[in-house]
Amino acid sequence: MSDSGTQYNPSISVDCVVFGFDGKNLKILLIDQNGDSLNNSKLKLPGSLVRKNRDLDEYADLVLKELTGLDNVFLRQLYTFGSADRISLKRDREWIEKTYSVSIRRIVSTAYYSLIKIDHSNEELMERSHNARWYDVSSITTLALDHYKIMQKGLDVLRQELRFNPIIGFELLPEKFSLRNVQNIYEAITGNKYDNRNFRKKLGQAKYLTPLNEKQKGVAHKPAVLYSFDKEKYFNTRKEINLFYI
Amino acid sequence: MSDSGTQYNPSISVDCVVFGFDGKNLKILLIDQNGDSLNNSKLKLPGSLVRKNRDLDEYADLVLKELTGLDNVFLRQLYTFGSADRISLKRDREWIEKTYSVSIRRIVSTAYYSLIKIDHSNEELMERSHNARWYDVSSITTLALDHYKIMQKGLDVLRQELRFNPIIGFELLPEKFSLRNVQNIYEAITGNKYDNRNFRKKLGQAKYLTPLNEKQKGVAHKPAVLYSFDKEKYFNTRKEINLFYI
DNA sequence: CAGACATAGCGTATTTTATACGTTAACCTC
DNA sequence: GAGGTTAACGTATAAAATACGCTATGTCTG
Numbered sequence: 001m002s003d004s005g006t007q008y009n010p011s012i013s014v015d016c017v018v019f020g021f022d023g024k025n026l027k028i029l030l031i032d033q034n035g036d037s038l039n040n041s042k043l044k045l046p047g048s049l050v051r052k053n054r055d056l057d058e059y060a061d062l063v064l065k066e067l068t069g070l071d072n073v074f075l076r077q078l079y080t081f082g083s084a085d086r087i088s089l090k091r092d093r094e095w096i097e098k099t100y101s102v103s104i105r106r107i108v109s110t111a112y113y114s115l116i117k118i119d120h121s122n123e124e125l126m127e128r129s130h131n132a133r134w135y136d137v138s139s140i141t142t143l144a145l146d147h148y149k150i151m152q153k154g155l156d157v158l159r160q161e162l163r164f165n166p167i168i169g170f171e172l173l174p175e176k177f178s179l180r181n182v183q184n185i186y187e188a189i190t191g192n193k194y195d196n197r198n199f200r201k202k203l204g205q206a207k208y209l210t211p212l213n214e215k216q217k218g219v220a221h222k223p224a225v226l227y228s229f230d231k232e233k234y235f236n237t238r239k240e241i242n243l244f245y246i
Numbered sequence: 247m248s249d250s251g252t253q254y255n256p257s258i259s260v261d262c263v264v265f266g267f268d269g270k271n272l273k274i275l276l277i278d279q280n281g282d283s284l285n286n287s288k289l290k291l292p293g294s295l296v297r298k299n300r301d302l303d304e305y306a307d308l309v310l311k312e313l314t315g316l317d318n319v320f321l322r323q324l325y326t327f328g329s330a331d332r333i334s335l336k337r338d339r340e341w342i343e344k345t346y347s348v349s350i351r352r353i354v355s356t357a358y359y360s361l362i363k364i365d366h367s368n369e370e371l372m373e374r375s376h377n378a379r380w381y382d383v384s385s386i387t388t389l390a391l392d393h394y395k396i397m398q399k400g401l402d403v404l405r406q407e408l409r410f411n412p413i414i415g416f417e418l419l420p421e422k423f424s425l426r427n428v429q430n431i432y433e434a435i436t437g438n439k440y441d442n443r444n445f446r447k448k449l450g451q452a453k454y455l456t457p458l459n460e461k462q463k464g465v466a467h468k469p470a471v472l473y474s475f476d477k478e479k480y481f482n483t484r485k486e487i488n489l490f491y492i
Numbered sequence: 493c494a495g496a497c498a499t500a501g502c503g504t505a506t507t508t509t510a511t512a513c514g515t516t517a518a519c520c521t522c
Numbered sequence: 523g524a525g526g527t528t529a530a531c532g533t534a535t536a537a538a539a540t541a542c543g544c545t546a547t548g549t550c551t552g
Contacts, residue, residue: 053351054330164490166491195541195542197501201502220498222499223547224499225501244436441511443514443531469528469529
């Protein structure tokens with residue numbers, strides 16, 4: 001990290017689960033450290049040890065900013081992983097000790113999840129400076145350290161959140177999107193399939209979706225009207241959900 | 247803590263938000279360290295610095311076990327508080343340094359929440375060995391350090407959880423309870439009021455509630471039938487909730 | 493340039509769930 | 523035994539979820 005001044009705390013780190021959406025599938029931003037002789041040549045989550053006397057939240061922000069060049073992205077705490085055996089592999093330990101010039105024992109890592117509009121992300125910068133690329137979430141079966149477990153937790157929380165807070169979905173969509181895009185994102189995250197006619201009927205009730213005078217172009221079927229998401233209306237018109245399940 | 251052998255990590259702690267229910271109101275277990283000349287004479291959450299190379303989860307369990315004498319209680323991670331200015335008061339810092347014989351800078355604290363059946367808890371032990379007592383959640387307006395904020399986060403999460411996972415409610419109820427007790431717990435946690443006739447209609451659909459051949463005694467009104475919670479049926483009969491809100 | 497094809501987009505019928513509220517039952521206290 | 527209090531059952535209406543038929547409008551292909 002470019003931050004300096006204070007030392008790293010050898011027992012505290014942050015890791016970021018960064019989600020994106022390409023209109024069809026859910027994506028995750030991962031770092032490939034192939035070519036580093038000490039590492040285990042697996043993909044890993046972006047993250048860092050935390051410098052002493054630094055806010056955790058602020059540090060997660062910093063990691064993301066440096067990685068993507070993006071500011072003010074959606075970023076929220078996910079979970080803290082604190083098993084004593086998190087770093088069980090010797091080569092993992094050595095890689096961390098070499099990278100940060102500290103001697104480590106157990107590292108407690110607080111994971112964050114971030115939602116990015118892929119069309120805003122600077123993919124060149126990501127690739128050039130961090131070997132970071134978007135991967136299909138469904139294609140990932142293993143990651144370095146306990147990062148696969150962290151990713152799964154991220155998916156769990158994303159699923160839960162989406163049920164009550166649809167804004168989660170719109171954080172992933174570009175400024176202009178079709179109702180089909182929205183359905184795709186719901187299906188990608190929840191794993192359910194929805195009847196397209198009923199799905200759009202439901203969306204039709206939402207006051208925060210503004211139809212634009214613009215349609216899809218170049219698709220081999222009837223082009224869909226594009227919509228934009230009205231954040232202000234979203235927060236003003238959403239009614240309190242006074243409901244529970246038995 | 248009775249644990250020994252390894253040193254405390256001066257930058258990692260756990261705090262526990264312990265909820266209970268007395269049939270009517272939501273309670274929280276707090277420690278009163280009045281009489282300690284260094285502390286700020288406010289109530290605080292039970293918690294502890296974590297020894298090096300110890301699981302966070304395991305340590306939260308340990309804190310609870312020592313406090314309440316209870317084993318296998320419901321315990322789940324809540325949130326991690328990692329602002330650089332968490333311990334802004336000098337006397338708080340001094341109290342911690344004295345108690346654990348370590349020199350501290352910023353402490354990252356992972357909070358857990360626990361749900362206790364009050365009738366199982368050993369109140370004498372709690373009071374004798376830790377000055378811990380049950381307080382009405384609604385009566386608490388301030389706590390030591392950032393513990394009030396942590397309690398609020400606990401309440402938030404409890405509210406969220408209860409919507410989808412009613413088991414949360416039954417963790418707080420004794421083995422035998424009335425439907426009214428269930429309604430009270432829902433109202434205490436969510437802050438909503440429910441129509442009693444509709445509420446019990448909804449509960450009537452739940453397969454996991456077993457009516458017992460037993461009624462309330464000594465109440466100045468028609469005595470209610472008592473029920474027990476069937477954990478197995480709960481997990482077997484609950485249908486997947488395939489629903490979202492716009 | 494006609495017809496196939498694919499998704500957008502509108503509508504209707506049915507079932508399920510939520511909400512509102514009337515009424516009787518069983519215990520206690522005085 | 524009258525009055526107070528909550529339990530327990532029932533009915534009627536409104537709202538939401540679900541299932542599914544059908545037309546519209548673009549591109550692609552022969």
